[in-house]
Amino acid sequence: xxxxxxxxxxxxxxxxxxxxxxxxxxxxxxxxxxxxxxxxxxxxxxxxxxxxxxxxxxxxxxxxxxxxxxxxxxxxxxxxxxxxxxxxxxxxxxxxxxxxxxxxxxxxxxxxxxxxxxxxxxxxxxxxxxxxxxxxxxxxxxxxxxxxxxxxxx
Amino acid sequence: xxxxxxxxxxxxxxxxxxxxxxxxxxxxxxxxxxxxxxxxxxxxxxxxxxxxxxxxxxxxxxxxxxxxxxxxxxxxxxxxxxxxxxxxxxxxxxxxxxxxxxxxxx
Numbered sequence: 001x002x003x004x005x006x007x008x009x010x011x012x013x014x015x016x017x018x019x020x021x022x023x024x025x026x027x028x029x030x031x032x033x034x035x036x037x038x039x040x041x042x043x044x045x046x047x048x049x050x051x052x053x054x055x056x057x058x059x060x061x062x063x064x065x066x067x068x069x070x071x072x073x074x075x076x077x078x079x080x081x082x083x084x085x086x087x088x089x090x091x092x093x094x095x096x097x098x099x100x101x102x103x104x105x106x107x108x109x110x111x112x113x114x115x116x117x118x119x120x121x122x123x124x125x126x127x128x129x130x131x132x133x134x135x136x137x138x139x140x141x142x143x144x145x146x147x148x149x150x151x152x153x154x
Numbered sequence: 155x156x157x158x159x160x161x162x163x164x165x166x167x168x169x170x171x172x173x174x175x176x177x178x179x180x181x182x183x184x185x186x187x188x189x190x191x192x193x194x195x196x197x198x199x200x201x202x203x204x205x206x207x208x209x210x211x212x213x214x215x216x217x218x219x220x221x222x223x224x225x226x227x228x229x230x231x232x233x234x235x236x237x238x239x240x241x242x243x244x245x246x247x248x249x250x251x252x253x254x255x256x257x258x259x260x
């Protein structure tokens with residue numbers, strides 16, 4: 001009995017913690033002052049997501065990331081991102097472990113196929129996070145790339 | 155004319171135009187140090203790439219220093235063989251370059 005009530009209370013406490021945490025995260029006034037609200041200057045994945053207003057991005061299997069599992073040379077890692085979500089207007093590529101994670105933001109014009117290929121630098125083993133904007137919503141997917149030789153100042 | 159910093163290749167395939175571009179640029183992040191002097195190399199990277207077809211924008215790319223040196227870009231759009239594809243880049247020091255080619259032109 002004791003154990004059960006203990007569990008209950010911890011669950012409740014952590015749920016409350018999440019609520020409070022969410023409340024702290026939503027206004028990004030402090031962040032805006034620090035970096036002039038330029039997501040390209042953001043220093044972490046969370047900051048980037050907040051600045052783009054994409055914290056609630058939905059995970060989607062309609063986004064395909066083509067990246068090597070192991071990259072020998074982190075200075076040049078070929079990455080391809082394809083979105084099969086109808087109405088895709090933007091593809092954003094984020095290299096989570098880089099000092100400035102937001103790598104590239106592609107905005108598509110009329111008739112463009114929402115698929116890009118580019119090469120990125122990766123300082124160390126990292127997640128590549130793809131954000132796709134379709135309509136007013138963000139969708140996300142990620143892939144892990146193991147880097148055996150760093151690309152930043154290596 | 156000085157050699158362009160951009161290599162642009164376009165190809166028509168099934169109503170889609172595939173665009174491949176290779177830009178010659180150092181893409182310094184501003185975090186790397188010069189091995190001899192120990193001083194940081196100032197950041198120097200492309201911030202914006204705009205691709206237009208017949209004057210209409212088909213792709214706008216905003217980049218950070220995380221994009222690799224001599225960046226490569228590939229994508230496709232629905233178009234025809236007669237399109238004129240133009241690519242323009244701008245970097246954080248205010249430099250820019252552009253190139254315009256007909257689809258298929260080498």
